[in-house]
Amino acid sequence: MKKQTKLWLAAGAVLAGAAIISSRSRTHAPLQTVPHLDLDKYKGRWYEIARLPQRFEKGCHCVYAEYSLNPEGYVDVKNTCRKGDPYGKEDSATGKAFPVEGSSNSKLQVQFFWPFRGDYWILELDTEYTYALVGAPDRESLWVLSRTPTLNQDVLERLVHLADQKGFPVEKLLLTDQSCFTQG
Numbered sequence: 714m715k716k717q718t719k720l721w722l723a724a725g726a727v728l729a730g731a732a733i734i735s736s737r738s739r740t741h742a743p744l745q746t747v748p749h750l751d752l753d754k755y756k757g758r759w760y761e762i763a764r765l766p767q768r769f770e771k772g773c774h775c776v777y778a779e780y781s782l783n784p785e786g787y788v789d790v791k792n793t794c795r796k797g798d799p800y801g802k803e804d805s806a807t808g809k810a811f812p813v814e815g816s817s818n819s820k821l822q823v824q825f826f827w828p829f830r831g832d833y834w835i836l837e838l839d840t841e842y843t844y845a846l847v848g849a850p851d852r853e854s855l856w857v858l859s860r861t862p863t864l865n866q867d868v869l870e871r872l873v874h875l876a877d878q879k880g881f882p883v884e885k886l887l888l889t890d891q892s893c894f895t896q897g
Contacts, residue, residue, distance in 0.1 A: 741850070741852060741879075741880045742880070743850075744834060744836070744848070744850045744852075744879060744880075745836070745879075746816065746819035746820055746834045746835055746836055747819045747835045747836070747837065747838045748817060748819065749817040749818065749819060750817065750818035750819045750835050750838065751818070751842075752780075752782055752788060752812070752818055753782065754842045755780060755842060755845075756780045756781050756782055756788070757779065757780065757860070758777055758778070758779050758860070759777060759778050759779075759780070759845070759858040759859065759860065760776070760777045760858065760859050760860070760861060760862045760889075760891060760894070761776035761777065761778070761856055761857070761858060761889045761891075762844075762857040762858065762859050762863075762864045762869060762888070762889055762891075763856070763857040763869070763873070763886045763887060763888050763889060764776075764855065764856045764857070764886070764887055764889060765853065765854060765855040765856075765881070765882065765885055765886060765887070766885060766887060767854065769806070770794065772796050772797050772801075773794035773795070773796065773804075773889075774794060774795045774796075774797075774798055774799045774801065774889070774890040774891075774892070774893065775794060775795045775799050775889075775890065775891055775892070775893040775894060776792070776793070776794040776889050776891075777792075777793055777794075778790060778791065778792045778793070778858070779791045779793070780810070783809070786812075787809045787810060787811045787812075788809065788810040788811075788812075788821065789807070789808075789809060790807065790808040790809060790810050790823060790825075791805055791806070791807050791808075792805065792806045792807075792808075793805045795893060799890055799891075799892045799893035800893060806825050807825070808823055808824050808825035809823070809824050810822065810823045810824075810833060811823075811824070811830070819834065819835045820832070820833075820834045820835075821833040821834070821835075831849065831854070832849035832850055832851070832854070833847060833849070833854075834847065834848055834849060834850065835847055836848050836875070836876070836879065837872060837875055842860070843859065843860045843861075844857070844858060844859045844860070844864055844868060844872070845857075845858045845859075846858075846872045846875060846876060848876065848879070848881060852879075852880050852881050852882065855876055855881045855883075855886070857869060857872050857873070857886075862891040862894035862895050863891065863895060873886065
């Protein structure tokens with residue numbers, strides 16, 4: 714095969730790949746959050762019930778987050794999981810969450826490594842602050858959280874349905890193994 718023909722085939726393959734990627738990208742309606750988040754009620758421990766796959770959570774079991782209010786106006790965050798299996802080595806990451814101005818605290822920017830921040834938007838929240846649906850406007854991050862290591866199946870299904878309606882790829886959701894908390 715001639716060198717010029719190979720170049721044209723390679724260029725065609727690149728263009729075809731770009732077209733496929735472009736056609737698969739979705740445009741989403743603006744992501745609605747809860748009208749208000751009371752940070753004082755939100756603080757404390759939240760267990761992860763389900764999540765979209767995240768590189769930083771690969772191999773995590775028994776995942777939970779602890780939030781506390783910092784006097785300087787942000788939220789201290791500590792995420793913890795057990796690596797490899799429910800009784801594996803505990804691994805934690807600490808960060809800060811900053812309320813987005815004008816969002817009534819329902820949109821936060823979380824920072825684990827300066828200067829990078831990620832979106833942490835409260836999409837659904839029980840009036841008693843017992844469960845929450847949290848995501849990002851790019852629809853690549855999604856968490857179902859609960860104050861307990863388990864969540865009523867009907868509530869979980871309703872939250873997954875809501876996430877689907879909001880454009881999240883719920884078919885990729887992973888249920889979090891919380892067996893280290895639920896087994897006697």
